[in-house]
Amino acid sequence: MISASSIFQFIELNNKCLLERHAFRDPFFDEFRKLIRSTVILLYQADGSELAEQFKSCLFELLTSPVPFKGLREKIFSFMGMQEIVSRRFGDEIAGNYKSLIEICGELDERENQICAALKNKFSLLSDTNFKIYCHSRSVVYYQSLYGQFTRNHFLTSDCDYRNSTPFDYLIKVGPLRSRGWGNIPDAIITAPRFLILEQFVWHGSGDEHDFGYDPVSENSTTLDEKYNSIAASKKQHAGKWEISLSEYLNESKTTPIDVYSKEADDFEVLRPYQRTSNNQFVSSTIVYVDCDSDSCIPYSTYSEVITFNPLTMETDAICNRIANNGLQKDSFLIRPPSQDVDFGDIHVRNDHYSLIWKNFLKSAIDRDCDQLIVSLREAGLKLITLKDSLSRWCLPAGSVIYSPQHKEHFKILIDVLNRLSGSNVFQNQDDWCLAWREISRSRGDACQNGINEQEIVMDQLISLLQSMIDDIRSRATSESTFSIEIPTGYGFMGKVLITKIVSVEHGIFVPRDVLRNFCSIAEVDKWRE
């Protein structure tokens, strides 16, 4: 833990901080942004939300990281492919947009990203000072391509990194100041700065969050409001602590700042209402990036318990359950229990294993032709008055119960109809529908409480077992960042426990409930970031 005295000493010696905001304009990039925005909006309207999310992620990454323009054309092309295909699938309007987008990308391919150029220059100027960059861990590679003398200490990639940093001179940030989503940065850089100068590099029109710099205790929070974009505010002193300086650059030339913040040009604001709709309930999560797979991460519900190993503590609770929001730290180790259930003498499946399968089939059947599904179900004997509403409800992911038909016969009818309409069997074995029904019954409380107790017993047993193997785990952790431990026989559960080093932790990302505790791709998480 960094000493509080060093922080207070810094505060006492430096009662002013400077925010230097460098805003860049490039007419071609402006056009690119405008086209992306309209493409995203049109795609949402045309039920192409998956593709829209990809375009959004691409744009937001460009706005919050120094991504070179070179290669942009290929990237955009990889989203949708040939224009003829786009036209057939989405119509002429989107196809026209797409065509213009590809053309503008061609222009951008030949241009240098002004922010990249400015940063290269800035890093050379700051080479003898103590500066740091705040960015997402996956953006580090872009910065490294601009300047070859970075060390790990130059990068702050989480609020924990910031919290543990000693005072320094400059903080570099690309993109607007936001507390969540793409390009997020802790409010503490405004409310508890540990540096003298914040150098912010943004594209023209990207406004900071209106309440960034949040301190729940202080009524007069040091928030930077929108007005600082204007010339009048450029010299505005804020709450006695911050001085703000604004510079604008057009086509690499410095100009007189002329813009007033406009929501119409702020991509984050414009695209905020456009989210991928889903039946999945989104929950706040803590994302854990692990060493064993650089393309995947694991989301945990914010207040869930996660078994971790902290190599820095020599006490018995080096291995224990920790709350995701509080206890997960970089360089500690995540412990993944074996995936199969303990044998309590019942079905050897996860609580929602079968329900995931038949719900997917149900969703596909509804997407294909809901009316036909309803007719088929009624003809087969499922004569519910509110059948259409029921079908929507049965698609919901399992929570404490599995949403499904109330009666076993109805469930059988549903599976039979899905088998017929999809042309393939929902379950590999024909009798597995009985197991699926038992899964539903269990979720309804027939053995609900027992299930909860059983899970707690399993976790406690696992932790005790691992604690008894602490010496072996500790010695392996000094040389390996990912390893597995075989569970000895006689403990009621089998398999291997995966122990992998935590690379970084990110809080506050909303993810669908059904991906919690499972590996999912980072690209997928990026789509949910907003």
Next chain:
Amino acid sequence: MLPMKVSENNEEWIDCPNWLSWLIQFGYNCVWMSGTRKILLLSMPCESCAAALVALGAMIRELTSQDSEHILSYWDSIVRQTNQYYQHCNNCHDLCNPEKKGCGFVAHATNKIRDSRRNRQISTIQPNTNSEKIEILSRNIKTTIMRKTPYPISYFQIDGGAPYCALNDSGKINLEPYQVICPTAILNHANLSISSSAVCLSGTVMGKEDSMRKYGSLRFQISEKVYTLFELLTIKEWSDQCSISRMTFYNSRTQTIDRHAGMSKIVIADGIDSLLSVLANREFQNINVVGLIDRTANRDKLETIGEKISSLRQWYKEFEYCDVQPCEGINLCALQRG
């Protein structure tokens, strides 16, 4: 500047910094706030032992008290409970649901009391009970217990509440470090051999071990002797010095308090989660609270406490807390029940 050195995280010894002495002074001043319930919130620019330092200051102030001991804080807790009952709960005819009612309390209060000497027979505390006397009516017999001879109250227990639990005090805590830390304090030597539960420290949400580890990272060097902060707090079983305990400890992770010797005058909460746990706990609903939060916490957590503060403003109004000059880097918000 205090005549002692401090060291954080095993770093070099330095003169006592301003922020540290400010926090101790803040705790010293705020423990005896009178009037309706107050909630003082402090936000810090970094993680620190701020809560423990405020608790230390409060504890030192209590050492100056002429009548501080845990039987009296138990007395005060019964009086507070009775006041809440007669002033609020007795006039409320709804099924108790404080959140729905919006009365600002966390749980109902009762005027029923059980006598452990008479098979836990239920008696009633009378409405003319005040801080100097407690009147109990039992089977038409009225008993009055005066504050100056409070010990009979230890046989009584609020219906549904925890019984009084005396400590086997032995030994004496060392006067010197506290006198050096607060040189202007006139310490009552009698208090050095009597336990007290006037001050309660609510530790970090990671639990007791984590709190001890954190407070152990700050050390004081006074007259060539070295004291860790957690030793100075005299929380029961945290130190082997002696059995005297001048502070109770609330484990915000397990939501248990280390000893039930009556509720405290003040609770100091370390961190956002700890503060939320304290504000939701019925045992503390009539007690002044000081909460210390870290501004470098993530946005979700800051918003959680921000929402709680907003909801408190329905019944609490902000007032200007003037007992201390502001300290650079520390923000303060003071709320008082209206």
